[in-house]
Amino acid sequence: MKIDKENLIGLLADKTGMSRDEIEEQLEQLIKRIVDAAERGKALEIKEFGLFYFDDEGTLRFDPSEELSTEINFKYAGMEPIELKASRDTSPPPVQEEEEVELDDDPFAGLDDLTSGTKAQQSEELEPTEPEEENPFEKIQERENDPFSGLLGDASSKMNEEVEIDEEEDEEFIEPIPKKEPQKRVSPKKPGKKKKSSDPITTIIIVILVFVFIAGGYFIYNEFFQNPEPPEPESTVTQSDDSAPVEEEPPTVLQPLEPEAENEVIEPEPEPESVNENESLYGLMGSVSDAANDGFSIVVHSFGREEQARNAAANLSSEGYRVLVSSRTVQGNETWRVSLGQFPTIADAQENASELPSPYNTENFIQRIQTN
Amino acid sequence: MSDLHTYFNLMKSTFIKAFKEVLREQILNKNKVEMDGFGQFEVIHREQHQKKYEDGRVVMMPPEDVVEFKSEIRSSK
Numbered sequence: 001m002k003i004d005k006e007n008l009i010g011l012l013a014d015k016t017g018m019s020r021d022e023i024e025e026q027l028e029q030l031i032k033r034i035v036d037a038a039e040r041g042k043a044l045e046i047k048e049f050g051l052f053y054f055d056d057e058g059t060l061r062f063d064p065s066e067e068l069s070t071e072i073n074f075k076y077a078g079m080e081p082i083e084l085k086a087s088r089d090t091s092p093p094p095v096q097e098e099e100e101v102e103l104d105d106d107p108f109a110g111l112d113d114l115t116s117g118t119k120a121q122q123s124e125e126l127e128p129t130e131p132e133e134e135n136p137f138e139k140i141q142e143r144e145n146d147p148f149s150g151l152l153g154d155a156s157s158k159m160n161e162e163v164e165i166d167e168e169e170d171e172e173f174i175e176p177i178p179k180k181e182p183q184k185r186v187s188p189k190k191p192g193k194k195k196k197s198s199d200p201i202t203t204i205i206i207v208i209l210v211f212v213f214i215a216g217g218y219f220i221y222n223e224f225f226q227n228p229e230p231p232e233p234e235s236t237v238t239q240s241d242d243s244a245p246v247e248e249e250p251p252t253v254l255q256p257l258e259p260e261a262e263n264e265v266i267e268p269e270p271e272p273e274s275v276n277e278n279e280s281l282y283g284l285m286g287s288v289s290d291a292a293n294d295g296f297s298i299v300v301h302s303f304g305r306e307e308q309a310r311n312a313a314a315n316l317s318s319e320g321y322r323v324l325v326s327s328r329t330v331q332g333n334e335t336w337r338v339s340l341g342q343f344p345t346i347a348d349a350q351e352n353a354s355e356l357p358s359p360y361n362t363e364n365f366i367q368r369i370q371t372n
Numbered sequence: 373m374s375d376l377h378t379y380f381n382l383m384k385s386t387f388i389k390a391f392k393e394v395l396r397e398q399i400l401n402k403n404k405v406e407m408d409g410f411g412q413f414e415v416i417h418r419e420q421h422q423k424k425y426e427d428g429r430v431v432m433m434p435p436e437d438v439v440e441f442k443s444e445i446r447s448s449k
Contacts (some may be wrong), residue, residue: 002406012394059443059447073436082432148425
């Protein structure tokens with residue numbers, strides 16, 4: 001469908017509540033500003049939208065922002081270039097590239113070549129002159145946290161990371177159990193452990209370091225802790241007590257926490273719990289969290305009337321899903337979308353979408369969460 | 373007065389925000405947005421294609437959608 005200037009003005013007027021005349025004037029100003037900046041050899045950036053500038057031939061060009069490009073390409077998230085034929089020599093490939101690309105039309109050309117560096121430096125950010133404006137900050141933050149920041153390629157690697165994290169969690173749950181028993185039985189050992197690290201802050205720092213360590217070296221972790229555990233839990237404790245404090249770091253760290261908190265009641269869960277808190281910010285089930293509105297959601301219904309959307313949402317809610325209802329204007333008509341879950345990345349959302357019951361697993365699409 | 377107004381470019385933040393949102397929505401819906409006197413935005417789909425590098429590498433590029441902006445505006449220089 002084609003949106004001409006009249007349509008656009010109408011849409012903008014609807015969105016802002018301004019009059020058409022006012023919108024028209026603002027639009028003129030925006031265009032004027034873009035062209036003025038371009039004439040001065042600068043690029044004008046509209047945050048999270050793109051960059052306007054004159055190219056070498058004096059044609060006005062637009063480079064979409066990474067956010068916009070990624071969003072348009074969400075279908076292909078996780079697809080990476082595949083090397084079919086290796087390089088002839090081992091020296092790094094020349095920057096000079098592809099035969100077939102018409103540089104002018106390549107939106108990424110600007111990203112690749114050197115001129116983009118200067119462009120970016122020169123770029124004048126479009127910060128409206130009104131002081132009450134909170135946008136710039138909001139935008140900057142969004143950008144920093146933006147799950148898109150890694151383009152297509154990153155999505156799959158993120159997925160891998162997540163898989164690893166899941167496995168770690170499982171272990172986290174398993175791990176404390178053997179410790180629990182030995183501790184009850186061998187209670188006299190506790191004081192000894194207490195002495196080892198008395199400062200709770202140090203303990204916390206160590207815990208954090210250990211997590212970093214775990215994330216970085218999952219296999220090492222696996223070897224050190226998986227192996228000793230199953231055969232004799234008791235020996236694990238004695239080991240960690242007497243020898244090899246470096247290798248056995250997590251046990252020595254985890255255990256002081258417990259006596260400090262409460263001597264009698266041993267809570268093996270404190271760590272998994274904190275993991276859960278982070279996790280529960282996003283998810284498919286449960287209730288909607290405002291803090292997770294910077295993510296993505298799986299759209300499963302689209303209705304013309306709000307009432308229908310609310311009904312469908314209520315049904316899904318009763319099944320335990322996290323349900324969001326949002327409205328968008330599609331081709332001039334208001335549509336109400338019902339979407340499930342809040343996910344930090346598109347890849348996450350896709351993974352969850354594929355596990356939904358039929359027909360949602362095939363009939364869905366992912367959108368960025370929008371709060372109206 | 374209105375000249376002065378224009379000169380100082382009092383652009384409303386709500387307008388910019390709405391402009392971004394509306395264009396983004398339209399572009400995501402694969403709509404072509406034409407603005408007379410400025411240019412048009414359009415989403416072009418590129419099929420997956422092979423890319424040959426000078427060093428002999430051949431890489432299969434994934435399909436992608438790209439935003440294309442065409443403008444009749446030319447630099448006056």
